[in-house]
Amino acid sequence: MNAARAVCAALLAGLAAGCGSEEDATRAVRDAAVRTTTAGPLAIDETAEVTAGRRQRVALAIKGTADGKARTARFTMSSRLEGEGTPSASVREFDELLDGEMAVRGELVYMRLPALDREAGLNGRWLVLDPNDPISKQVGFTGTSGIGGPDPSRPADLLRAAEDVERVGTEGGETHYRLKVDYGRYLDLLPTKERRALAGELRKLRLMVDTSAVEHEVWIDDDGYVTRMQGDLESRFGADVASYSIELSRADRPPAIPRHGVTFDDLANE
Numbered sequence: 001m002n003a004a005r006a007v008c009a010a011l012l013a014g015l016a017a018g019c020g021s022e023e024d025a026t027r028a029v030r031d032a033a034v035r036t037t038t039a040g041p042l043a044i045d046e047t048a049e050v051t052a053g054r055r056q057r058v059a060l061a062i063k064g065t066a067d068g069k070a071r072t073a074r075f076t077m078s079s080r081l082e083g084e085g086t087p088s089a090s091v092r093e094f095d096e097l098l099d100g101e102m103a104v105r106g107e108l109v110y111m112r113l114p115a116l117d118r119e120a121g122l123n124g125r126w127l128v129l130d131p132n133d134p135i136s137k138q139v140g141f142t143g144t145s146g147i148g149g150p151d152p153s154r155p156a157d158l159l160r161a162a163e164d165v166e167r168v169g170t171e172g173g174e175t176h177y178r179l180k181v182d183y184g185r186y187l188d189l190l191p192t193k194e195r196r197a198l199a200g201e202l203r204k205l206r207l208m209v210d211t212s213a214v215e216h217e218v219w220i221d222d223d224g225y226v227t228r229m230q231g232d233l234e235s236r237f238g239a240d241v242a243s244y245s246i247e248l249s250r251a252d253r254p255p256a257i258p259r260h261g262v263t264f265d266d267l268a269n270e
Helices: 002-037 089-096 114-120 134-139 157-161 183-189 192-209 264-268
Strands: 041-051 056-067 072-083 100-105 108-112 127-129 162-171 174-182 213-221 226-234 240-250
Touching: 002 157, 002 162, 002 174, 002 213, 002 226, 041 072, 100 114, 108 114, 134 264, 157 162, 157 174, 157 183, 162 213, 174 183, 183 192, 192 226
Parallel strands: none
Antiparallel strands: 041 056, 041 240, 056 072, 072 100, 100 108, 108 127, 162 174, 174 213, 213 226, 226 240
16 A cells, blocks of 8 residues: 555656646746847857748848847848749749848848849948838838848747747757747737737738647757757648748847948939
8 A cells, every 4th residue: 555655656746747847848948038039149040941832942041140139130141942943933033032131220121132232223232121211101111020020139039938848858068948839929928019010920820830839949058048949830731831940149249230221212212
């Protein structure tokens, strides 16, 4: 009888520990998201693949610096088409728009892309997307969130909505977690303006993958900072849609934000 009680006690203790460990893991990831976002300048090295057409993919490389506390970021982007067959004109255009430079400062978005330069005659100048610009208002541009995704100066912020967190193990002094991010819940954590701007993207995500909860893998160092994130997105029919891997490390300098640029209104009055 005493042996049976001991076994039952051990099982109950194990179950309790399991529940506690998931809560602890969730807290660790969410705390790391806040700590990383407010840490100051971060170096970012990201690779991604996006399905474009039936047999083509766009492979994207992004390098730069971001400061979530100051809400500033600057990146260089390069892309290449992969796959079989001849890409359509729309796929080629999509690929061209992912080559160049981008920066953000608060709600201002700066772009210096060869494709835009050719179309708008920028002559190497930065195009500034300003939500207060009259033409930007006419087309409904609302700021940084208006470019169709979370704030690029805060790549780890979405982990504040982490759930179903599983601690996989430790690797090279870092703790590896597997989890889901519920983007519906994440939008609820954002200011009203950003939440409204991203509501349409959330609807697209749910239509594409039939859920707002997407799986990610995350690595956190011993100091509690996010160092790596990766994930894959599949359609509701099982086809690959996109994948990404991003590495984060502390940077010595903040992002160098352009001092000058031209808005659409400036271009219209030239």
